[in-house]
Amino acid sequence: MTPSSPDCTDTPPSSAVVEARHLVKRYGDVDVLRDVSLSVAEGTVTTIIGASGSGKSTLLRCMNLLERPQQGQLTIADESMRFTAQGPRSGHTDMPLSRHQLQRLRAKVAMVFQQFNLWPHMTVLGNVSEPPVRVKGVSRRKANALAMHYLERVGMAERADAYPAFLSGGQQQRVAIARALAMEPQILLFDEPTSALDPERVNEVLGVIRGLADEGRTMLMVTHEMAFARDVSDQIVFLDRGVVGAAGSPERIFEQSDNERCRRFIAPAA
Amino acid sequence: MDFSWLSDPFYQEYLVEGLINTLWLLLVSAVAGLILAVAMAMARIKGPRPLAWLATGVTAVIRGTPLLVQLFFFYYGVGRLLEGIPGIQDSIFWGLLRDPFFYATLTFTLSVGAYSGEILRGALLNVPPGEREAGRAYGFHPWQVFVHLWLPRAVQLCLPTLTGEMILLLKSIPLVSTIAMMDLLQAANIIRDETFLTYEPLLLIAAIYLLLTLILTLVLQQLERHFPGVQPQRRRFRWWAQARHG
Ligand SMILES: Nc1ncnc2c1ncn2[C@@H]1O[C@H](COP(=O)(O)OP(=O)(O)OP(=O)(O)O)[C@@H](O)[C@H]1O
């Protein structure tokens, strides 16, 4: 299996960091994603919205192959692949990529999780410098400098020596964002970054994300913060039971969507 | 109380040899046993089915039978069986296979592997899966996820239980005197037989064991205290809480 198939005629324009086509993902016989296509241009923010269980997290997790789609094509951070229903396992992974390509892809696609997922046995500094050291082979000294730079960026530099257990949720999530930034990725993935936070902690995290959007970073985000999504996004994708119900600019989606279910989903927030 | 035998250089030599053997046995079986424990725990969690069954079976047998019986089984059973293999007495392994130290190490290693393996297995399963997933998402190799994220976290979770196992191990070591290995108890037995003094040698080795246990406890406590990410509240009040709850 080669990563880029010759019959992939509709190659994405070079400005697209993500180009997903006809992705299908099922668990057993539950179709979670049914034919999802999506494209994210470089330097733009795309937000995925939709009801609980509509497949938002699954779609996001397909982007760095934490989940493996059964069908479709994906180009992300200059890596292209085509998925087919699970054939015989090839080599070490059941992915249409070698272990090396998979690692290279993941190094360029950094994810921020709802539950932060910091490593509790490492300090804040350790958490942020560990991935560059382990995955990119950066020296510990350089990685620490890099980590301090991005901790500064999220306002957590003074807590560099603390362990995650001593931080508030908002602080932990800011560290997790610094961890993602320290990989200097081409694209940032956020899966409901504020859903696990106390209400009074939400804004400090949203503020950091907004700053990143203003810097022109490419981001793909899942959130239930509708006002925020409308504010920072260049594109909104409404996911509905595993298909894209509507996609377009925030104005279009929030004000004049022709998708009935999308309008109803938006209504309470508008 | 008659401790005059303490000045006898022969008895001193027995005691020193017994002490050294005791410490060696502790160190070798602790290190080998903990490595085995990690392997057994992983075999049961992620291993291919036959390997998982094997590890589960070994754990059940080792935990379900007395340590002394296992020691006899390996020394008198397996040891004698090996003796019967033609040519083995000329092989380079014979020196090892004749030495009770070998069988003692084997027995204690298996024991630590089974008990600590069970403890580690629980701890590994208790590490929130999101922590491993974060490693995967950042491109860690599965091996790196295990070595740098999963295992250290599991050890952090079960460290006090593991250190408790090491202290139990130290106190099981006198069993080896029954297979004619020169440990502290064996030294005391020889002194008793030759001097007809029953209590004094026993008292001495009891005191030595008490001291060893204290030292080992202190060393392991330092290890626990300095393990990365252990909560300071727990650090500060640990000693006090232990004293209260025993
Ligand atoms: N590993 C899994 N095995 C089986 N079913 C799964 C698995 N992961 C997700 N699902 C199912 O897939 C569907 C979509 O899940 P997903 O987490 O993508 O939804 P979501 O849109 O992110 O929802 P939420 O807003 O609640 O986070 C759900 O019905 C869920 O039960």
Ligand SMILES: [Mg+2]
């Ligand atoms: Mg979700």
